[in-house]
Amino acid sequence: MNVYEVIIRLLLATIVGGLIGYEREYKNRPAGFRTHILVCVGASVISMIQLYNIDQTVTIILEHPELASALKADIGRIGAQVISGIGFLGAGTIIHQKGSVKGLTTAASLWVVACIGLAVGLGYYTLSILSTVAVVIVLVSLKKFESRFMDKSxxxxxxxxxxxxxxxxxxxxxxxxxxxxxxxxxxxxxxxxxxxxxxxxxxxxxxxxxxxxxxxxxxxxxxxxxxxxxxxxxx
Missing domain, CATH: 3.30.70.260 (ACT domain)
Structure with missing residues (x-):
């Protein structure tokens, strides 16, 4: 992976996290613009670390074939830890007040941003962009639909x-x-x-x-x- 590819992925992660985080910041939610950017960039960095790890493992095996059975690289292990670990950050945005629970949408948006960040880091650009568009539509457009047709208790x-x-x-x-x-x-x-x-x-x-x-x-x-x-x- 060259330097330009790393820069593109980090910039895309910043834009993706910023778009989703801006909506949360506009609604004055606990986790806003910068938080979502940091989560998305962090997840993309983890994904790129995995790719670097795989490249390094392949290089070592090519140089030393006798180590092929000893060296292993799991592309999904670190990413899985990111997805589960982001729950701790999401839990911090959930507030229990006067018999109601608030902040679940923000916690979910942080989790989704982490997932998109992993996709960006792995180089799945189409998936990253389309999923970002879907999340923004859900947060912005469907809010009006929910308020009008699905008014909660x-x-x-x-x-x-x-x-x-x-x-x-x-x-x-x-x-x-x-x-x-x-x-x-x-x-x-x-x-x-x-x-x-x-x-x-x-x-x-x-x-x-x-x-x-x-x-x-x-x-x-x-x-x-x-x-x-x-x-x-x-x-």
């Missing part, structure tokens, strides 16, 4: 004021289970002075995760139709 906080505290708690739980709504947290608010009613009065704050096909308006309407419910408010 979201955390909703609802304050419910109701009568007959003991029975209503079970009744509300049954309603959420019937709608496949997950209850993340319940806060029971206790007040010394009760204005709405005198006995069996309750006020609770529910943090729920509703499926995308169940809208907030539907939940509010169904809860408000319950006779024991006094007031329902989305916070």
């Amino acid at each position: 979201s955390l909703i906080k609802i304050e419910i004021v109701y009568l007959d505290k003991k029975e209503m708690i079970q009744k509300i739980d049954n309603y959420f289970q019937g709608k496949n709504i997950k209850i993340k947290n319940i806060e029971f608010i206790i007040e010394e002075e009760i204005e709405e009613c005198k006995a069996n009065y309750g006020r609770s704050l529910y943090s729920i995760v509703a499926p995308r096909y169940v809208g907030k308006e539907e939940i509010i309407k169904d809860l408000a139709l319950m006779e024991e419910v006094i007031k329902v408010t989305i916070i």
